Each structure stands twice: as C-alpha cells, then as structure tokens.
C-alpha cells in the first residue's frame with residue numbers, strides 16, 4: 400500500500416502545555432542569533448532607556464487648520480523615513496471594537512485543539528488560509544514559537560467566509576466590522592504618506608489597487624508561554640512583504656525593531672495601533688520610506704496574541720516600481736520592476752538559500 404507523506408506542523412500550544420522544561424532543538428535559534436535574545440518582559444524593562452518607536456497622533460489630519468494637517472503629515476513622514484514603524488494614536492477605530500476583536504480572537508484560541516484543527520490550513524496544497532503553524536522551509540528545520548490563524552478580511556466580495564471561525568459566534572460580525580474600520584485607516588494613512596512624498600493624496604492607494612484590489616489579510620499570532628525564551632523566537636527577523644502592516648496585541652510585549660544597529664523592544668502603548676512600512680511601499684517610495692527588520696520575542700509568564708493585518712497589492716495585476724515622480728537624475732530607481740508575486744518568490748529564494756540576513 401502506498402503511503403502518502405504528509406508534513407504535519409506541530410502545534411506549539413500542545414508543546415507548551417506538555418510541561419516541558421527544555422524546548423525541542425528545532426526551536427533553538429543558532430548561536431549567533433541567541434546572543435541578544437531574552438524574555439520579552441525583561442527586554443521591555445531595558446527599553447525604558449534608549450531610542451523609542453515614535454508615537455504619532457493622527458487626529459491632526461482631520462483638522463480644518465491647514466498648518467495642523469501639515470504638521471501631522473510631517474510627523475508621519477519622519478517616522479516612516481527614520482523608523483519605518485510607528486505607534487498611531489487617535490486612529491479613529493472605536494476602542495470598544497478593538498476590545499471585541501481581542502475578545503473573539505482569544506476565545507477562538509481558547510477552544511480545544513481538536514476544534515481548532517477543523518480549520519487547519521494545508522500549505523502543501525496551497526490552502527494557506529486557516530489555522531496553522533510554521534513548516535520548516537529550509538534545511539535547518541528551524542521553527543518558530545507560535546501558532547496562527549490567517550484569512551482575508553477585505554474587500555468583502557473576495558472573502559471566503561466558510562473558512563472563518565464559527566466559534567465564538569460573534570467572530571464573523573466583529574472581524575468584518577473591524578476590517579471595514581481598518582480600511583478607513585488604511586485610506587487615511589496612504590493619503591498622509593502620499594502627501595509626505597509630495598504626491599497627490601490618492602496616489603498610493605490607487606497604485607496599490609484601491610478599494611477593489613488592495614487586499615487586507617489578517618494573521619492572528621498566538622505565542623504560547625515559552626520555558627526558554629532566551630533560546631527561541633516567536634517570529635524570526637523579517638521585513639513584511641506588504642505595503643503597510645497594522646498590529647494590535649493583548650498588551651504583552653514581544654515586538655522588536657532593528658534600529659541603529661540594535662534591537663529596540665516596542666513598549667505597549669495603550670489605545671494605539673502599530674503600523675509598519677512594508678516592502679511594497681519601500682519600493683514605490685524609492686526607498687524613502689523604510690521596510691524595517693523586526694522579530695517577535697516570547698516570554699515565560701504570559702501568552703501573547705497579536706493581530707497583524709497585511710495590506711497587499713494584487714499578486715499579478717500591478718508592476719511595483721519606484722514612482723516616476725520620485726526618480727530623477729540624481730536619484731535613480733533603487734528597485735527593479737516586479738509584480739508582488741515575483742517579489743514573494745524572490746524573497747523565498749533568498750531565504751531557502753540561507754542568505755536571509757538582509758532580506759529584500
């Protein structure tokens with residue numbers, strides 16, 4: 400009888416709950432990477448000194464006063480240029496809705512494993528939406544300390560609701576509502592970022608596919624408690640392939656940004672949403688806005704959950720390249736033209752080859 404070889408991703412939640420004191424070797428990072436790893440709670444204490452991720456207030460952009468609007472654009476431009484990441488406050492999403500989103504996501508992950516497995520994705524057959532854990536994608540077999548749930552949330556016509564969690568029963572309603580609200584923030588941020596580049600305010604949204612084609616993918620990252628946080632990573636160092644990424648979390652620290660030659664741990668800023676510049680925006684802006692290297696630490700005390708929403712152009716419809724307005728004799732194009740799909744393949748190729756220290 401022929402046996403089918405299936406690669407089953409181990410669920411980190413099961414490992415974490417098994418009571419082990421030492422993590423399996425696949426989760427142990429290489430020695431060079433381990434030098435500056437640590438428990439996220441310890442690292443965030445150290446972050447009190449040193450550089451901080453900028454906090455940007457978006458309220459100014461709605462002001463009737465042109466000066467106030469301009470100051471807001473400048474604040475965002477500076478953060479996107481120097482850091483490529485910022486905490487946004489007064490983003491406009493009702494805080495009760497953010498709380499509901501956190502609640503339904505947590506309730507899904509609180510379900511028994513067998514129930515979550517009914518939503519398992521199947522990466523080998525291209526079914527990437529659903530419940531999953533990282534599959535080793537290089538020879539070292541290196542794994543990350545997290546499970547996740549991944550699905551499209553916007554535009555609604557493109558959603559496949561049949562793969563969304565049915566439990567808790569309000570998951571769908573709350574998550575859809577959040578998707579709509581976040582799309583309004585995306586519109587606004589792309590306006591601000593366009594103006595920051597001296598472009599007309601609708602430019603970046605259109606270049607990325609606009610209301611019909613720009614996709615918003617939600618990834619709920621679930622990082623169980625880890626007995627050896629100084630050996631593991633929840634998410635290894637990477638830049639996001641998206642145009643923009645938004646992150647909410649359950650106020651447990653973990654996110655680190657590579658800035659000024661060292662890892663800076665993000666503080667938990669109440670009522671804020673984190674926004675990253677991703678590779679696509681770095682390309683369109685000809686490198687003016689930076690797609691930064693970041694990673695996720697784990698800890699010994701608390702489960703961390705984060706909600707990452709990746710805003711992406713369609714895979715093949717658009718050729719991404721530095722915008723004409725930003726290319727001149729003295730500032731040549733820094734990136735060759737490529738579709739989003741080609742960009743993904745290019746990055747995967749570099750990664751499987753092992754030279755992933757400076758992704759892009």
Ligand SMILES: O=C(O)CCC(=O)C(=O)O
Nearest residue numbers: 620634646654695705707
């Ligand atoms: O959990 C986080 O804070 C970051 C997650 C992340 O970088 C990602 O999912 O791409």
Ligand SMILES: [Fe+2]
Nearest residue numbers: 637638639693
């Ligand atoms: Fe990321």
